[in-house]
Every structure is written in structure tokens, then in C-alpha cells.
Amino acid sequence: MTNKSSFASKVIHAGLAKVEQGKPFMQGPTFTSTFHLSGDVDNDFHQYARFHNPTWDALETAIGDLEDGKAITFPSGMAAGAAVMTSFVKSGDTIVLQSDGYYATRAYAENFLEKFGVIVRLVATQDILYQDFTDVRLVFIETPSNPLLDVVDIKELSERVHKKGGLLAIDNTTLTPLGQQPLSLGADISMCSDTKAFNGHSDVLFGHVATRDEKLYDAMLLWRKLSGNIPGPMEAWLVHRGLASLDMRLERMTNNAQKIAEFLQQHPVVKMIRYPGLKSDPSYAIACQQMNHFGFVISFDLGDKAKADSFLKNANCLFEATSFGGMHSMAERRARWGTDNVSQGLIRLSVGCENAEELIQDLQQALQKIIR
Ligand SMILES: Cc1ncc(COP(=O)(O)O)c(C=O)c1O
CATH class of the missing domain: 3.90.1150.10 (Aspartate Aminotransferase, domain 1)
Incomplete structure (x- = not known):
């Protein structure tokens, strides 16, 4: 196994606010639709709750810490996956998805991307490494694949995709960032349905992406802000609580x-x-x-x-x-x-x-x- 070095303490402390004298140890969720914003608009302040929320901030700090990148949270794994497939891909681009991965990912691409001229290529997990990636904009796969649990060498795949100028995103749902670190293995984006083990209590739908690439981060953040695909503060808070265990x-x-x-x-x-x-x-x-x-x-x-x-x-x-x-x-x-x-x-x-x-x-x- 790879580096098992301790996530045990990290998950418990990740994203928690610094405790101040007399202030609550745990922060509750912030329920607001807007923020006091006087005078000129300044990005240093929270402005409106489709753009910002302190409960997202805390959880995104925690996830960023675990993924070793910058995180954005979403109301479901599919919303996170849609951000990956939609925010920087354009008409005429080719994206490669698994033919034997989670079916909703390819169904999204076939129903909503193909009609805007995106070419969707489906490939069996076992054949992905040996594809010709010429002119491929994005490869988005889950490893281990689900349900048949084939594992793809992320490092090798990222080298092959990058050599041809493409991007690699990994759906890390079945392992979570504690089980696998896609960004450290060379992927451009790590995505996770936090509905599953990440939250772990079968009571919330949630998702996230993480990246070290500022341009990809900005594109996915803008997509969330303008599509309104935002998580509820209560769900974000529950996921942060679930993360501790x-x-x-x-x-x-x-x-x-x-x-x-x-x-x-x-x-x-x-x-x-x-x-x-x-x-x-x-x-x-x-x-x-x-x-x-x-x-x-x-x-x-x-x-x-x-x-x-x-x-x-x-x-x-x-x-x-x-x-x-x-x-x-x-x-x-x-x-x-x-x-x-x-x-x-x-x-x-x-x-x-x-x-x-x-x-x-x-x-x-x-x-x-x-x-x-
Ligand atoms: C591997 C994988 N990715 C993404 C999703 C979508 O997640 P959600 O149901 O949170 O939208 C699922 C859901 O089962 C999944 O199994």
C-alpha cells in the first residue's frame, strides 16, 4: 500500500475555526440568502449566498487539505461531475468516459453535451490506458470502476493524456481522498460523490471537486455560481460533521x-x-x-x-x-x-x-x- 500516513487527526481537525475565548467550540451552519454589503462591491467580502457561504468555506478548506488542492462543493456527486464535464469543455471537443463506470455520468454527457457538439467517446476501463488521446480535451474516469472494480494506473494515464495536451479528471468516490490522492498521482481534477463514504451516514446528497489548476478552479467555480448548482448550508454542515469519523x-x-x-x-x-x-x-x-x-x-x-x-x-x-x-x-x-x-x-x-x-x-x- 502507498503512504498510509495519518489522515486520522487531519479529518478530525480539518476546516474547523480557530477557537476564541468564550466563542462556541463548534460552528453551526450559516442560514442566510445574503450578506451585509455596503458601498463598492469587493471580492474580499461575502456578497450573496449563491456565491459564498461560510459553511461551504469551512468544508472546502477541510477538503482542500485532504485533497492537497483547492476544493469546490456541490449539492450532489452528479453536480460535481457536471461541473467537470461542462465548465471548460466546448463544442467540437472530445471527452473520454467509461463505458462501464457509473451510468449517470455517461447519460449526462450523451443527453446534454452531445447536442452542443461535444464528442463523447465511451471506452471500457481495461482499454483506457491504451487509447489514442490525440485531440482529446478531457478524460474523466472513476478508478476503481464501479461496479466491476477495475483499477487504472492514474500516474501512467495522466502522463499519456498530458502528452497529447488533454486533461485528466478522476472520480474518486469509491475510495475518497483518504484512499487515493488523484492530484498527487498527476490528475488535474479529483471529483467525489460525498453522498457515499465521505459523508458516510446515508442521510445527505453531496459532492466536491478539487484541483491545483487556478484556471480550472475558476471555471468550475463560475459554473457553480451561474448555474446555481449550490449546496445547502445544512447539508454542507452535515458532511463536515460526517467527515470527522x-x-x-x-x-x-x-x-x-x-x-x-x-x-x-x-x-x-x-x-x-x-x-x-x-x-x-x-x-x-x-x-x-x-x-x-x-x-x-x-x-x-x-x-x-x-x-x-x-x-x-x-x-x-x-x-x-x-x-x-x-x-x-x-x-x-x-x-x-x-x-x-x-x-x-x-x-x-x-x-x-x-x-x-x-x-x-x-x-x-x-x-x-x-x-x-
Ligand atoms: C462513482 C459515482 N460517481 C458519481 C455518483 C453520483 O453521485 P450522487 O448520487 O451524489 O449524485 C455516483 C452515485 O452513485 C457514483 O457511484
């Missing part, structure tokens, strides 16, 4: 996931399993190089729809829902959406913070019911 949650979730992946791998009912932390997984070597942990998402195939549905019905510890990264273990049969090219028996399992032995016991009894 991110390191602890990830430690439990990823340790649990490793144990569960090893258990599933040897179970006779499991036809195929993907988890980057398994030594036999095709992603293992590159995951060891660029990731700080192997994540908490496991994808495995039970062969067909009936077996997968039976497993989900009988696994009492799993909350059936379409998300991941929360404290509660969660699972779904991905093919039910008809948006991912995956087999009918494929289950995406997001491992939570419960007790690992209890989880395994419960999964064991649910798998046994398939055999009987």
Missing part, C-alpha cells in the same frame, strides 16, 4: 471488506468475485501501488437472478438499496437497473461498520439457503 469508518469498513471478500472467494456458490484486496484479483498489483486501502465495495456473481435475489432476501444484515459507502452494509443486484453491462447474478456489496464475524455468519446462512 471518515478515517475510523474506513478502517472498519475496509478491514471488514477484506475478511468478507476472503470468505466469499472460497464459497462454492460464488462464481466470480472482484475485490482489489484479493491477491488473485487483476487489480491487486496496481491497487497496491496507488491506493491507501482496498475499499469497501465487493462485487460477486451468484450465477443467476433467482440465486442473487434469494441471497438478498435471506441476508438479514444487508440493507437492500442502491448506494454504497454508508455505515450500514448495503447490497443490490446491479442488473435490475438495465444500465450496466453486468450479469444477472452480480451483486454489489458495500461493507459497513458492523461486526465482521456477525456479518460473515449472516452471509454464510444466506448462501447456504441457495445450496439447499
Whole structure:
């Protein structure tokens, strides 16, 4: 694994205001639509709440610290992704997206960018590194990909894309900046759906981008300001609160996931399993190089729809829902959406913070019911 050096203290203190004598230790969210602004307009002051909010500022400082860049927050992961795909791409530009990544990202590009003359090229995760990037303006991919957890070498990809004059943005949702540092690996933008593990409590939709490039930062900030895609202060505050436990949650979730992946791998009912932390997984070597942990998402195939549905019905510890990264273990049969090219028996399992032995016991009894 790469540098595991401590995020534990950083996430707890990140973005908190300096405490002054007699002032509250924790700041609450700032609810206002505007700010007192007398005389000439000056950018040193907060002006209007579509442009600024102190609760965003605190969280963006925290995220910037973790990403080692400048952060902008958004009301969802998709809003953050839309900022990446929209704010500096123009008609005639080519953007490369994954054919097997989160489907809404490519659906956004196909529905809203193609009609303005942006060329959208979809490529399978495993083929991305070897694309010809001539005339490509932006490559925007998630690694590990979701749901099949292929890992792309970010450093190598950034070199190849930059050599041809393009930009690389990484959707870091499945790992968070604690699990992977896209900017340090050479990406121009790191993007994250904070709805998932970053907030971690399954109670907020949220997203962010981070970059070290001032021009990209300004373009995405302007897009937020003019499109009005702004986060609510309450949500920003909740995410900042959730962030304090991110390191602890990830430690439990990823340790649990490793144990569960090893258990599933040897179970006779499991036809195929993907988890980057398994030594036999095709992603293992590159995951060891660029990731700080192997994540908490496991994808495995039970062969067909009936077996997968039976497993989900009988696994009492799993909350059936379409998300991941929360404290509660969660699972779904991905093919039910008809948006991912995956087999009918494929289950995406997001491992939570419960007790690992209890989880395994419960999964064991649910798998046994398939055999009987
Ligand atoms: C990898 C990835 N990126 C982006 C998103 C979009 O995030 P949100 O649902 O917060 O808009 C998701 C949502 O599932 C996701 O899985």
C-alpha cells in the first residue's frame, strides 16, 4: 500500500475555526440568502449566498487539505461531475468516459453535451490506458470502476493524456481522498460523490471537486455560481460533521471488506468475485501501488437472478438499496437497473461498520439457503 500516513487527526481537525475565548467550540451552519454589503462591491467580502457561504468555506478548506488542492462543493456527486464535464469543455471537443463506470455520468454527457457538439467517446476501463488521446480535451474516469472494480494506473494515464495536451479528471468516490490522492498521482481534477463514504451516514446528497489548476478552479467555480448548482448550508454542515469519523469508518469498513471478500472467494456458490484486496484479483498489483486501502465495495456473481435475489432476501444484515459507502452494509443486484453491462447474478456489496464475524455468519446462512 502507498503512504498510509495519518489522515486520522487531519479529518478530525480539518476546516474547523480557530477557537476564541468564550466563542462556541463548534460552528453551526450559516442560514442566510445574503450578506451585509455596503458601498463598492469587493471580492474580499461575502456578497450573496449563491456565491459564498461560510459553511461551504469551512468544508472546502477541510477538503482542500485532504485533497492537497483547492476544493469546490456541490449539492450532489452528479453536480460535481457536471461541473467537470461542462465548465471548460466546448463544442467540437472530445471527452473520454467509461463505458462501464457509473451510468449517470455517461447519460449526462450523451443527453446534454452531445447536442452542443461535444464528442463523447465511451471506452471500457481495461482499454483506457491504451487509447489514442490525440485531440482529446478531457478524460474523466472513476478508478476503481464501479461496479466491476477495475483499477487504472492514474500516474501512467495522466502522463499519456498530458502528452497529447488533454486533461485528466478522476472520480474518486469509491475510495475518497483518504484512499487515493488523484492530484498527487498527476490528475488535474479529483471529483467525489460525498453522498457515499465521505459523508458516510446515508442521510445527505453531496459532492466536491478539487484541483491545483487556478484556471480550472475558476471555471468550475463560475459554473457553480451561474448555474446555481449550490449546496445547502445544512447539508454542507452535515458532511463536515460526517467527515470527522471518515478515517475510523474506513478502517472498519475496509478491514471488514477484506475478511468478507476472503470468505466469499472460497464459497462454492460464488462464481466470480472482484475485490482489489484479493491477491488473485487483476487489480491487486496496481491497487497496491496507488491506493491507501482496498475499499469497501465487493462485487460477486451468484450465477443467476433467482440465486442473487434469494441471497438478498435471506441476508438479514444487508440493507437492500442502491448506494454504497454508508455505515450500514448495503447490497443490490446491479442488473435490475438495465444500465450496466453486468450479469444477472452480480451483486454489489458495500461493507459497513458492523461486526465482521456477525456479518460473515449472516452471509454464510444466506448462501447456504441457495445450496439447499
Ligand atoms: C462513482 C459515482 N460517481 C458519481 C455518483 C453520483 O453521485 P450522487 O448520487 O451524489 O449524485 C455516483 C452515485 O452513485 C457514483 O457511484
